[in-house]
Amino acid sequence: MAFLGLALAVLLLSMASAAAPCAEKEKSSLLQFLADLSMDGGLAMSWRNGTVDCCSWEGITCNRHGAVTEVSLPQRGLKGHISSDLSGLTALQRLNLSHNLFSGGLPLKRLVSSTAMIVVDVSYNHLGGGLGELPSSDTIHGWPLQVLNISSNMFTGEFPSSSWKSMKNLVALNASNNSFSGQVPSSFCLGSPSIAVLDLQHNQFNGNIPSVLGNCSMLRVLMVGHNSLSGTIPDELFNATSLERLSFRGTGLQGTLDGAVGKLTDLVALDLGENNFTGKIPESIGQLKRLEELYLDYNMLSGELPSNLSNCTSLRNMNLMYNNFSGLLSKVNFATLQNLEILDIAINNLSGVIPETIYSCTNLIALRVAGNNFHGELSPRIVNLKSLTFLSIYGNSFTNITKAFQILKSSNTIRVLFMGKNFMCEAMPQDKTIDGFDNLQVLAIDQSSLTGKMPTWLSKLKNLEVLFLNDNRLKGQIPSWINLLSRLLYLDLSNNNLTGKIQTALLDMTMLKSINSAYPSYFVLPIFFVESHQYLQANAFPKVLDLSNNNFTGRIPQDIGQLALLNSLNLSFNRFYGQIPQALCNLTNLEVLDLSSNLLTGTIPTALNNLHFLSMFNISNNDLEGSVPTEGQLSTFPESSFDGNPKLCGSMLIHHCNAIEAPPNSNVMARDLSEKIIFSIAFAVSFVLGVLYDQLVLSTFHCCIHL
Ligand SMILES: *[C@@H]1O[C@H](CO)[C@@H](O)[C@H](O)[C@H]1NC(C)=O
Ligand SMILES: *[C@@H]1O[C@H](CO)[C@@H](O)[C@H](O)[C@H]1NC(C)=O
Ligand SMILES: *[C@@H]1O[C@H](CO)[C@@H](O)[C@H](O)[C@H]1NC(C)=O
Ligand SMILES: *[C@@H]1O[C@H](CO)[C@@H](O)[C@H](O)[C@H]1NC(C)=O
Ligand SMILES: *[C@@H]1O[C@H](CO)[C@@H](O)[C@H](O)[C@H]1NC(C)=O
Ligand SMILES: *[C@@H]1O[C@H](CO)[C@@H](O)[C@H](O)[C@H]1NC(C)=O
Ligand SMILES: *[C@@H]1O[C@H](CO)[C@@H](O)[C@H](O)[C@H]1NC(C)=O
Ligand SMILES: *[C@@H]1O[C@H](CO)[C@@H](O)[C@H](O)[C@H]1NC(C)=O
Ligand SMILES: *[C@@H]1O[C@H](CO)[C@@H](O)[C@H](O)[C@H]1NC(C)=O
Ligand SMILES: *[C@@H]1O[C@H](CO)[C@@H](O)[C@H](O)[C@H]1NC(C)=O
Ligand SMILES: *[C@@H]1O[C@H](CO)[C@@H](O)[C@H](O)[C@H]1NC(C)=O
Ligand SMILES: *[C@@H]1O[C@H](CO)[C@@H](O)[C@H](O)[C@H]1NC(C)=O
16 A cells, blocks of 8 residues: 555656746747748647647657757748757757758757757658768767768768767668768767668768778768769678678679678678679678678679579578679579578570579579570479569570470469560460469560461450560461450560451550559569660550551551550551541540551641641651641651652652642641641650650660560
């Protein structure tokens, strides 16, 4: 009983002391802070609503003496300057103003020297200017600041150096995603022996990596990626043996990877991608037992993969894409890498067969071996990979496509399957028992000179969104089941020997007709079309119908106007005849229209000028007549777009129109003025966009590699 009474007394006492109201000085500092805001997101209302005690204001925390210790106002839509009057809050320890719209400078100097500040988070604002030098502390303990997050702002200038020696307690500094320049700051490790997290990514730092960083004995996270550095990784850095995450991605570093990297035995993630590293992966890599992520993609590394990689038993994600590795992949015993989820070794010089040990990595989600010299048949053991969603063997020398599909057919997990540029001159598998593939979204069986017709089993792929069958020797007609692929939005049948007319089924492709609110689903790995272009979702692909270089015939049906969402239509190099259908002007999203090298006759429909986004247009080598439009979008295309139509005339063609041959569609003149104005604005905009995106569009739609 007595004990309970005592406890109650203590409780009451502490409640009484917690209720100490805020001091007048504190309140006026906060009100000054408020006064400096141009948008307060309702904060003034909330603070001035009856309560006089600022300690109970939203976002404010006080100690028991009524002094403000914390100001926490993230994501409040606050706009204006960060008032240096906050420095009047001498007991302030934590300031969180992240995810607001603050601009101007950060009064760091005053905040650090006049308050008890431990944590400052002003990330995700529009703060700018330099940080300035900090006053030196007169105590041997230095300033108490431990965490400084100024990331995702617009700070510029060099990072203060010598004055940071007073930051003896700094643990985490995140300055990423700003525009800092000059040398990579490094004095921390001398001044702040406790620094554990240093994120300097996405700035404009230059020069070498300072070797003094090796003195940071507590450093766990060092992220310096996406800066413009030079030189190589200094050996001294490998003395920072507490490092767990190290990134120099995209900094322009060169030289070889020193064997000393093996000293960093706590490393969990190593990202050296997008640099100019040469030489081999050092054998000491095997000492990194905790390594989960290894990214060495886009370098110039070479030699065999060291067998010691099998010692990195924690590996989950390994990306060695775009290097010059050679030799046998079987040097690595994958059986020990039971945690492996993503393996990307695309675009190297590896050869031999895919080692069977890979198929014991049952956690594999993505396997990309594209662009190497692998040969042999697909192993039946691949079905052990029960989580596999992404498989690309594109561009190797694999054989027996029938067997490959018989093995893969039962997979219900695969969403992306790139088989192209293998199986040269084999027959397209027609096996009616191929089913499964319930989740297949992207399928490429292209560039393999396969013979036969479009196989019926394709009609069962209800979730297929992207289909490449181009550059084969397929015969026959486009099958009437094509519209059963109700999610298809990209169909490339170019460079085959397909025949017949464009059937109604093809013009009934749901995804090309109307906007469909499908959930975007992301792939594990980005899909590359050309090096510069990558996609993480199928529905981010452009909407494409490519029937070029076949033996199609007949008229281009008016119903083609139904495919209103098409971005690219290529019917070139076929035997289409008749007029260019007026209905094409319904395809207002077209960026590429190629009808060249057919047998088309009649005049150019002036209404095609409505295709404001067109940046590639070609009707050359037909039998068209009349004049080339002298105004609008079509008049911006070069002579080569119209060449090879002897009866066509135009100011830029050899055959000039004489005065009597007035524009065939003179009713254009009757368009009312407002429409013309709207048109010319739209035209001006799309013309600029067209020029800018020309390169991009062309490279996207006329793709050559996809992995
Ligand atoms: C003001 O205070 C009253 C009562 O305390 C409360 O109901 C009301 O929501 C407050 N208004 C604002 C804008 O915070
Ligand atoms: C500041 O607030 C944001 C948003 O609530 C939060 O994510 C962040 O962790 C906070 N910063 C610190 C240092 O606690
Ligand atoms: C800013 O960085 C600190 C330290 O790393 C972290 O605790 C905080 O969550 C970060 N703020 C945001 C908004 O992410
Ligand atoms: C630093 O801040 C950025 C956001 O501005 C965040 O994405 C990043 O993860 C942070 N770095 C560390 C090491 O926490
Ligand atoms: C970089 O900062 C900008 C502006 O604050 C922000 O929109 C963007 O998301 C940030 N990027 C990263 C990677 O954090
Ligand atoms: C690394 O540290 C050791 C002792 O801790 C020292 O002998 C050596 O010189 C250092 N190496 C470098 C490259 O600084
Ligand atoms: C690699 O070096 C070459 C010249 O030696 C340079 O053109 C290229 O931009 C560098 N690549 C990277 C990723 O830094
Ligand atoms: C590392 O790998 C090699 C070759 O696979 C092996 O001989 C060695 O025993 C492994 N070392 C350790 C420490 O596991
Ligand atoms: C392909 O593999 C199958 C076994 O699935 C075999 O019967 C057939 O002979 C192989 N074809 C070739 C050309 O090797
Ligand atoms: C296309 O098929 C036709 C008729 O079947 C044949 O005459 C022609 O040689 C084939 N062309 C090619 C390039 O295979
Ligand atoms: C197109 O088909 C005709 C007959 O069907 C054939 O003579 C011709 O060679 C084919 N053209 C091509 C390019 O295959
Ligand atoms: C053109 O588009 C309209 C509206 O989207 C549609 O109703 C019409 O049928 C289309 N015309 C043709 C010829 O497809």
